[in-house]
Amino acid sequence: MRNYFLKSTHAAPLAIFRLALGLILFISIVRFWSRGWIYELYIKPTHFFPFYGFDFIKPLGNYTYLLFALCGISALCTAAGFLYRFTSILLFLSFTYIELIDKSTYLNHYYFISVVLLMMVFLPANRYFSVDAYRNKKILAGQIPKWTLDSLKLIILILYFYAGLAKLNSDWILHALPLKIWLPAKNDTPIIGFLFNYPWISYMFSWFGCVYDLLIGFLLWNKRTRAFAYSTVVIFHGLTAILFPIGMFPYIMIVTALIFFSAEYHLNLINKLNIIMTLPDCFIDPKAISYYKKSVDTLLICCFVVFFTIQMLMPFRYMLYPGELFWTEEGYRFSWRVMLMEKAGYAQFTVKDGTGKREIVNNTEFLTPLQEKMMSAQPDMILQFAHIIRDHYTRLGFIDPQVYIDSYVALNGRRGKVLVNPQTDLAKEHESFEPKTWILPLNDEIKGF
Numbered sequence: 001m002r003n004y005f006l007k008s009t010h011a012a013p014l015a016i017f018r019l020a021l022g023l024i025l026f027i028s029i030v031r032f033w034s035r036g037w038i039y040e041l042y043i044k045p046t047h048f049f050p051f052y053g054f055d056f057i058k059p060l061g062n063y064t065y066l067l068f069a070l071c072g073i074s075a076l077c078t079a080a081g082f083l084y085r086f087t088s089i090l091l092f093l094s095f096t097y098i099e100l101i102d103k104s105t106y107l108n109h110y111y112f113i114s115v116v117l118l119m120m121v122f123l124p125a126n127r128y129f130s131v132d133a134y135r136n137k138k139i140l141a142g143q144i145p146k147w148t149l150d151s152l153k154l155i156i157l158i159l160y161f162y163a164g165l166a167k168l169n170s171d172w173i174l175h176a177l178p179l180k181i182w183l184p185a186k187n188d189t190p191i192i193g194f195l196f197n198y199p200w201i202s203y204m205f206s207w208f209g210c211v212y213d214l215l216i217g218f219l220l221w222n223k224r225t226r227a228f229a230y231s232t233v234v235i236f237h238g239l240t241a242i243l244f245p246i247g248m249f250p251y252i253m254i255v256t257a258l259i260f261f262s263a264e265y266h267l268n269l270i271n272k273l274n275i276i277m278t279l280p281d282c283f284i285d286p287k288a289i290s291y292y293k294k295s296v297d298t299l300l301i302c303c304f305v306v307f308f309t310i311q312m313l314m315p316f317r318y319m320l321y322p323g324e325l326f327w328t329e330e331g332y333r334f335s336w337r338v339m340l341m342e343k344a345g346y347a348q349f350t351v352k353d354g355t356g357k358r359e360i361v362n363n364t365e366f367l368t369p370l371q372e373k374m375m376s377a378q379p380d381m382i383l384q385f386a387h388i389i390r391d392h393y394t395r396l397g398f399i400d401p402q403v404y405i406d407s408y409v410a411l412n413g414r415r416g417k418v419l420v421n422p423q424t425d426l427a428k429e430h431e432s433f434e435p436k437t438w439i440l441p442l443n444d445e446i447k448g449f
Helices: 002-006 012-034 037-043 061-080 084-101 108-122 131-135 146-166 170-175 179-186 193-197 199-221 226-243 249-260 263-277 294-320 369-375 379-395
Strands: 008-010 143-145 343-352 358-360 402-411
Touching: 002 146, 008 012, 008 146, 008 263, 012 037, 012 061, 012 084, 012 108, 012 146, 012 249, 012 263, 037 061, 061 084, 084 108, 108 146, 108 249, 108 294, 143 146, 146 199, 146 249, 146 294, 170 199, 179 193, 179 199, 179 226, 193 199, 199 226, 199 249, 226 249, 343 369, 343 379, 369 379, 379 402
Parallel strands: none
Antiparallel strands: 008 143, 343 358, 343 402
16 A cells, blocks of 8 residues: 555546646536526525535625636636635535525536536646746656546546446336436437337346446546447446436546546647647756655555545445435435436425414516426425425514425326425424434335445
8 A cells, every 4th residue: 555655646636637627617608608597596586405515605696796706717727727725615615505505406417517527626637738837847747646636537437337336226227217217208308209209228238337437437447448338338328418417427527538548549639739739858858757755645545545435435324314215315315316317396384473464475486487397396495495485474463483394296207295394393393314204104105226
């Protein structure tokens, strides 16, 4: 182990990773802005759903445009390796702040990007082929510690492998759910759409997706299978981008998987870029080796070990909770569970108080369509909305208002069932890491991880 942490490798793959990630995040920000989603998702709503423990993250109103601008500019600067240490921190903080504003917009790949950006803050990604290295020859280096590059490969492998483990459940493997619901709705896709009407296609996609996720990280890491594996990455995520509206995630995975390729491959890319940039040979082929100071290196390695331990344990925290994970969603987020369920919910709230006042809540007066859709099937968001209702009606003169809900949720094609105990006064319940006893059982088991 000691010998491993003393090894070095060429810095080109990390430089290309920095460049590609920064550029694709900049494109994502521009795309998000151009489609009006900043206003629709972060300015237009009157109420938001912060993550538990992050209630201090507040919406910024029209200043949200400034936040996105800072994120986009820092993404470009990070890509170029300009003032890298500062701009990489700014990129991580601004991107993560945006994603923590509202739980309604949560996606696994946003979490993945935040995790990678946090790692990049501490990696020597500006020591080669960067503006910083061009301006300050003292930091220019052609070799970096090998573990810094392998750490990025490892987080990508974890994402894929844990996504594959999550697919080893009875709904996905035995019943092809939820793909059996989603794929027939895509039968108007050009050329291949007619295939989605056949049930066996859903099973084929389900099984292939599971095997792909379990193996692809290892196949990318292995030199002999890398080319085949990467072609599979392009096909798999290209098809995903066509069939499912999950934003930039497929392209991000296609780009980040390049880090598994050899230094020679990345040097070839840099040499092609240098045909346009005409940078001096001493900048393209530096002889210096970059090492952290011994104390810093030891501290960073210890921090990364703790970090990866947390990443590998967090997906299993659901075992601390009773009930079916897909139903309660306690321990569901931040665990690389990708596209595993289709939930449709109905939620009608009633407010009462001790004086006899009673009113049925119109959800659309408080929430956007997206927020209402996400809230109606997720217990923690239901509780947050109940508190929003409680506070609102307190201001209207209700004395110690009580909030009750009639809720029905259909999970992966099952018939709708009551999600929340209708006798529970949600105004009196509090969010915590403890199990939510007011969630009624599914009375059905989805076997697997």
